[in-house]
Amino acid sequence: xxxxxxxxxxxxxxxxxxxxxxxxxxxxxxxxxxxxxxxxxxxxxxxxxxxxxxxxxxxxxxxxxxxxxxxxxxxxxxxxxxxxxxxxxxxxxxxxxxxxxxxxxxxxxxxxxxxxxxxxxxxxxxxxxxxxxxxxxxxxxxxxxxxxxxxxxxxxxxxxxxxxxxxxxxxxxxxxxxxxxxxxxxxxxxxxxxxxxxxxxxxxxxxxxxxxxxxxxxxxxxxxxxxxxxxxxxxxxxxxxxxxxxxxxxxxxxxxxxxxxxxxxxxxxxxxxxxxxxxxxxxxxxxxxxxxxxxxxxxxxxxxxxxxxxxxxxxxxxxxxxxxxxxxxxxxxxxxxxxxxxxxxxxxxxxxxxxxxxxxxxxxxxxxxxxxxxxxxxxxxxxxxxxxxxxxxxxxxxxxxxxxxxxxxxxxxxxxxxxxxxxxxxxxxxxxxxxxxxxxxxxxxxxxxxxxxxxxxxxxx
Ligand code: 4AD
Ligand code: MG
Numbered sequence: 386x387x388x389x390x391x392x393x394x395x396x397x398x399x400x401x402x403x404x405x406x407x408x409x410x411x412x413x414x415x416x417x418x419x420x421x422x423x424x425x426x427x428x429x430x431x432x433x434x435x436x437x438x439x440x441x442x443x444x445x446x447x448x449x450x451x452x453x454x455x456x457x458x459x460x461x462x463x464x465x466x467x468x469x470x471x472x473x474x475x476x477x478x479x480x481x482x483x484x485x486x487x488x489x490x491x492x493x494x495x496x497x498x499x500x501x502x503x504x505x506x507x508x509x510x511x512x513x514x515x516x517x518x519x520x521x522x523x524x525x526x527x528x529x530x531x532x533x534x535x536x537x538x539x540x541x542x543x544x545x546x547x548x549x550x551x552x553x554x555x556x557x558x559x560x561x562x563x564x565x566x567x568x569x570x571x572x573x574x575x576x577x578x579x580x581x582x583x584x585x586x587x588x589x590x591x592x593x594x595x596x597x598x599x600x601x602x603x604x605x606x607x608x609x610x611x612x613x614x615x616x617x618x619x620x621x622x623x624x625x626x627x628x629x630x631x632x633x634x635x636x637x638x639x640x641x642x643x644x645x646x647x648x649x650x651x652x653x654x655x656x657x658x659x660x661x662x663x664x665x666x667x668x669x670x671x672x673x674x675x676x677x678x679x680x681x682x683x684x685x686x687x688x689x690x691x692x693x694x695x696x697x698x699x700x701x702x703x704x705x706x707x708x709x710x711x712x713x714x715x716x717x718x719x720x721x722x723x724x725x726x727x728x729x730x731x732x733x734x735x736x737x738x739x740x741x742x743x744x745x746x747x748x749x750x751x752x753x754x755x756x757x758x759x760x761x762x763x764x765x766x767x768x769x770x771x772x773x774x775x776x777x778x779x780x781x782x783x784x785x786x787x788x789x790x791x792x793x794x795x796x797x798x799x800x801x802x803x804x805x806x807x808x809x810x811x812x813x814x815x816x817x818x819x820x821x822x823x824x825x826x827x828x829x830x831x832x833x834x835x836x837x838x839x840x841x842x843x844x845x846x
Pocket of ligand 1 (some may be wrong): 553554592593615617623624625626628630633761770771772773774775814815816818819820821832
């Protein structure tokens with residue numbers, strides 16, 4: 386169906402005034418008055434609607450149009466003309482309107498504002514609201530900006546497997562992949578594995594990192610951008626069971642190289658959204674986070690903070706705050722601690738570096754102190770951790786010791802340790818949680834509202 390996108394009309398209306406065109410979309414609102422009927426139409430390509438003004442006296446089948454409700458889909462043919470409305474300097478005067486799809490009265494998206502909770506129950510329709518259309522356009526722009534950033538810096542985009550045999554993060558939060566069915570008579574875990582599809586246990590990947598390392602040790606600079614899965618028992622606004630991660634991995638790099646890369650990436654992608662989605666950002670500022678635009682400009686223009694884990698623990702102890710969870714060297718930072726550091730101490734993104742080795746993953750490089758690893762989390766105000774990063778252990782013996790000490794199944798990691806036997810090099814990488822980044826950029830408070838069809842604890846709509 387040949388037609389003009391709303392975003393193009395808004396961009397180039399000056400050249401389009403006086404031209405005939407067809408525009409398609411859904412009715413946002415329809416209003417009848419004595420001589421004219423107004424339709425606000427939107428096709429999802431733009432934050433702004435198109436006003437269609439029907440002159441009832443001259444329009445052939447006005448009754449069919451007047452019968453339509455919010456949500457009905459139309460193809461409108463007519464002429465774009467200048468309007469006296471300062472908000473929208475043009476409008477469409479139709480000579481023909483085809484009703485493509487009517488809506489019955491039980492259409493759940495009426496003109497009034499709906500709560501995000503309600504909209505979560507209708508993920509197949511919520512993209513038609515301003516909030517979700519804006520979110521999904523920002524999501525698309527953010528994805529494009531990520532590719533643009535890495536491709537501009539000699540990174541190769543690689544695809545790592547979704548079905549894996551190793552638990553990268555070692556936290557046991559894997560969703561199992563199996564063809565066994567309920568009621569099969571299986572006597573032991575060994576028999577279960579041996580008779581399964583892969584003749585071994587398999588799961589959905591929690592991270593593309595391990596395979597990403599293999600690619601980086603061939604191609605030097607790679608990044609992945611794909612779905613990852615975690616069966617975490619965390620029913621929080623920041624945890625999804627299926628979320629997307631961007632995982633660059635860089636050979637011949639240490640922790641500080643990767644901090645530099647992560648900083649440049651966050652700045653680049655934030656700026657890209659500011660430049661390419663200004664109306665969406667204005668919308669989120671108006672309805673979801675006051676000061677959002679200034680916050681984003683600050684991300685682009687100011688330095689991020691860096692603090693040692695040990696110093697962060699001191700700051701928390703000195704804070705005089707009553708935290709629910711204990712604060713002590715060797716314990717992990719909880720959300721409330723991260724919040725204090727970002728929202729009250731630093732008030733900007735902060736890299737916490739050099740965590741105790743026992744609270745971090747097996748693959749992280751041991752620091753010379755023997756107690757901490759060259760790891761960092763990037764914490765940001767309002768959201769908390771958005772990036773987990775580290776330099777990787779590139780020494781064969783030290784890596785083997787971690788795998789043995791943690792009682793991991795050595796067979797699953799032989800190929801990974803091989804990378805330290807065959808031309809090992811210092812290397813480092815990080816994982817950015819794509820949806821967490823979207824929460825930060827839009828001010829939306831729940832991860833379930835950043836992805837079209839969210840999967841989370843107790844939720845598969
Ligand atoms: O800190 P994580 O667990 O790090 C890794 O997976 C490393 N293998 C990354 C790497 O070095 N290549 O996860 C990385 C990021 C977190 O900082 C967070 O933003 C996001 O992934 N994340 C989640 N996002 C949504 N829902 C969840 N359940 C998440 N778990 C982690
Ligand atoms: Mg982490």
